[in-house]
Amino acid sequence: QSALTQPRSVSGSPGQSVTISCTGTSSDVGAYNYVSWYQHHPGKAPKFMIYDVTKRPSGVPDRFSGSKSGNTASLTISGLQAEDEADYYCCSYTGSSSVVFGGGTKLTVL
């Protein structure tokens, strides 16, 4: 199972919106509505941000939203804040209780 494809980096200014894409195949992202997203600050545990493509766990700001079209899922962060600067990873269910992660995207807040 190959890693999902994410852009290496994205950037935006405070208050702006950014979108991070996550491209898979018809066997993973395209096959299931089970894409999740994680925010990872170096040295800390990854934080659970989005699951089942669009759902936000309790406590995650509604500035974070997820979507999917075909084999590509996306994470959009609106009203960008300095503390949003982190690495972001997507993850997709691939069947048989297995998953695959994306390569990660570094978000820089300018």
Add this chain to the structure above:
Amino acid sequence: QLQLQESGPGLVKPSETLSLTCSVSGGSISRSTYFWGWIRQPPGKGLEWIGNMYYSGSTYYNASLKSRVTISIDASQNQFSLKLSSVTAADTAVYYCARLLGSRAFDIWGQGTVVTVSS
């Protein structure tokens, strides 16, 4: 509040077996219908799924690691473990344990533990 904590040797010699434990506090690992999993992050690289285990004992592994990985549960100690055999420098990474929502998303993570493979 459920918490997970990884523990184990920080240094493992090449060709030996890496053994890590994830201790679960704030809830019983065997009284809940959850999956429990392991993920790693090599230096400078992204997250890699290692494998999952259902509370009943069924296991599911990354195909690229399957021949070397064993995940097991010790319900009496409220912990689960990872064993990775025949390690090489490529297995050097931060290893995380986590609880899964269904079998599809990792909702609670441990802080991670660094494992270096070196002689």
